[in-house]
Amino acid sequence: MTKLEFQRLLTPLVDIMNNIELDMIHNILNRIENYNDVKGTLKWLTDKLNETKLLDKDNLKILKNNKKELEKVIRDLAENCGNYIENFDNLEKYYNKGLLDINPVELYDSVSINNLINEAIKDTDDIMNLIQTKAIEGANEEYKNILNKAYIETASGVYAYQESIKNALDEFSKKGISAVHYKNGKSLSIESVTRRDVMTRMNKLVGDVELQHAKELNTNLVYVDQHLGARVRTPYTKEDYEVHAEWQGKKYMIEGSNDKYDNLYEKTGYGEMLGLKGINCYHNMRPTWEWEEIPPQIDLEKNKQQYEKLQQMRAYERKLRNLKRERIINKIEENKTKYTKSNKKLSEVSKKYNNWLKENDLTRNYNREYVSDRK
Numbered sequence: 538m539t540k541l542e543f544q545r546l547l548t549p550l551v552d553i554m555n556n557i558e559l560d561m562i563h564n565i566l567n568r569i570e571n572y573n574d575v576k577g578t579l580k581w582l583t584d585k586l587n588e589t590k591l592l593d594k595d596n597l598k599i600l601k602n603n604k605k606e607l608e609k610v611i612r613d614l615a616e617n618c619g620n621y622i623e624n625f626d627n628l629e630k631y632y633n634k635g636l637l638d639i640n641p642v643e644l645y646d647s648v649s650i651n652n653l654i655n656e657a658i659k660d661t662d663d664i665m666n667l668i669q670t671k672a673i674e675g676a677n678e679e680y681k682n683i684l685n686k687a688y689i690e691t692a693s694g695v696y697a698y699q700e701s702i703k704n705a706l707d708e709f710s711k712k713g714i715s716a717v718h719y720k721n722g723k724s725l726s727i728e729s730v731t732r733r734d735v736m737t738r739m740n741k742l743v744g745d746v747e748l749q750h751a752k753e754l755n756t757n758l759v760y761v762d763q764h765l766g767a768r769v770r771t772p773y774t775k776e777d778y779e780v781h782a783e784w785q786g787k788k789y790m791i792e793g794s795n796d797k798y799d800n801l802y803e804k805t806g807y808g809e810m811l812g813l814k815g816i817n818c819y820h821n822m823r824p825t826w827e828w829e830e831i832p833p834q835i836d837l838e839k840n841k842q843q844y845e846k847l848q849q850m851r852a853y854e855r856k857l858r859n860l861k862r863e864r865i866i867n868k869i870e871e872n873k874t875k876y877t878k879s880n881k882k883l884s885e886v887s888k889k890y891n892n893w894l895k896e897n898d899l900t901r902n903y904n905r906e907y908v909s910d911r912k
Contacts, residue, residue: 538621538743540819544904546617547736549610553603554668554731555908558714560599561676563869564592565709569683569702577691577698585684589677596673611661611735618739619654619746620645623823628754636828639754649749657742664734671716672727679714707875710866711859728858728908737816744807744814744822751791751824759801760788760825761813763835766843767820778806778813781820782841786834788825846897853890854905860886861908 568588572581622628628641644650683705690701715724716731725733751759763786770780778784789801801822806812813820825831860883867876894901 538618538623538821541902541904543736543740543819544902546614546739547732548904548907550607550614550735551728551732551907553607553610554727557599557603557669557672558727559865559869561596561672561714562709562866564595564599565676565680565683566706566866566869568592568680569706577687577701579688579692582684582688586681589680592677592680593673596676600669600673607665608662611665612658614735614739615654615658615661615742618742619650619657621743621746622750623743623747623821628824636826637754641754644750644753647749647753649753650746653742653745653749657738661735661738664738665731668716668727668730668734671730672714675714675716675727679709683709706866706870710863713859713862726858726862733816737814740814740818741808747822747824748791754824756824756826757791757793758788758798758825758827759791759822760829760831761785761801761805761820761822763832764819765835765840766847767835767840769837769841769844776806776809776811778804778809779811781813781818782835782837782844784813785820786832788831789822846899849893850899850902851905853886853893854902856886857883857890857906858908861906865908 568585568591572585574581574584622641622644625641628637631637632640683702686705687698687701690696691698695701696704712724713726713728716727716729717725747759751757761784767781767785768779769782774780784799784805788798789804790798791801794800794803801807801813807814809815812818813822860879864876864879864883867879891901
């Protein structure tokens with residue numbers, strides 16, 4: 538399954554989570570504005586902080602309203618990934634030539650693969666429950682940050698209440714609600730965590746299914762495909778299997794190893810967080826045999842050049858998603874001035890990105906920039 542196919546399958550799930558985040562943001566904005574007494578005072582801060590339980594209640598209601606839709610999307614996603622057969626056309630040709638004893642069509646009726654699909658659905662449900670819990674915590678934290686900032690700045694006379702709230706909301710609109718925080722200060726949005734963690738689990742499902750295909754087709758060999766831009770060795774590399782460029786495009790033994798073929802798990806780190814089918818890994822593998830020819834491995838230097846370009850693409854995509862989210866929040870606030878400004882900035886960055894893509898002979902992937910605007 539290609540990277541683009543994965544991202545298309547993920548779009549409905551990311552869409553739901555984007556809408557959940559927008560609803561949570563809307564709750565925060567409503568609670569900040571809904572107050573009759575003097576704003577920015579200690580009483581205002583205390584009253585507002587006491588409303589966090591009500592905010593939690595509203596956010597839990599949002600999650601409950603989306604629960605059935607999420608479950609359906611997750612099941613559809615798992616079934617699409619689990620029933621995918623890499624290289625099916627070639628397998629059929631091999632069978633018709635008498636090179637295989639098993640008709641590849643029979644793979645679609647495998648009980649073992651159905652069990653792998655159900656296991657992936659359960660794991661993904663658990664992942665989504667954790668993300669939603671973190672999203673509620675993140676919404677609470679952002680709400681408190683805005684309140685505390687406004688109180689301190691208003692009480693100290695640095696800004697008037699309205700100006701302080703405006704500045705806090707401007708900052709909030711750029712980053713949205715964070716679901717994961719790291720010690721180095723970096724955080725990830727609800728959408729980013731959903732995309733990363735669910736795709737990783739579904740990618741692992743595709744890998745587990747291909748290993749089951751190899752078992753049912755009576756082979757102990759798999760071929761790991763290759764692409765330009767695979768991960769290269771950096772100063773932060775801890776394990777050799779983290780360098781995907783070095784092990785891609787080769788055959789591996791599933792069990793054991795010999796002078797000709799390395800072991801799949803040992804060499805590629807299959808099952809490890811930064812190995813084959815781990816976080817942000819889009820390599821595929823498929824059953825292979827001694828007699829099957831494979832293409833030569835991609836040149837490491839050409840791969841490195843492409844890798845560096847792809848890192849710049851990811852930076853542009855993050856910037857575009859942030860600007861789209863900022864524009865949506867400005868729309869919710871009904872602030873025409875800020876909406877026009879963010880819209881203009883989005884157009885400028887988009888144009889700059891298109892020019893850069895043209896210069897580097899790359900194709901824009903709109904799926905990675907997608908942010909829903911249901912409201």
